[in-house]
Amino acid sequence: MDLSRIFIQNLKKWRKVAGLSQKKLAEKCGAAHSYIRQIEGGVGHPSFALLAKIAQALEIEPYQLFFSEGANLARSARERQIEAAKGKLLEEVSAKIHAAFEELKK
Numbered sequence: 001m002d003l004s005r006i007f008i009q010n011l012k013k014w015r016k017v018a019g020l021s022q023k024k025l026a027e028k029c030g031a032a033h034s035y036i037r038q039i040e041g042g043v044g045h046p047s048f049a050l051l052a053k054i055a056q057a058l059e060i061e062p063y064q065l066f067f068s069e070g071a072n073l074a075r076s077a078r079e080r081q082i083e084a085a086k087g088k089l090l091e092e093v094s095a096k097i098h099a100a101f102e103e104l105k106k
Contacts, residue, residue: 004042006067006068007066008039008040010067011040011054012040014060014064014065017058018057018059020057020058022040023036025054025057029050030053031050
């Protein structure tokens, strides 16, 4: 399978995983809805700058748009939210522990 087909399939997959319509994706990355439709249709060819914006809007790394299906990259939006919440919670707990140790030092 060629790279453009992999990209198109992954773009559609990640957009759906994120729960975004083509229009919403276009809004999030500052592109025209018609251009996102053209890209998914294999007619449009995004710049590297737009690829980065698309990946950011989908909350993925840009390279994930070019991996083949065998890479098992599909994570639901809910799983990504859980991971983000875990990270924030860990940061908060770490800060509170650090503050408690600093208080004990006094």
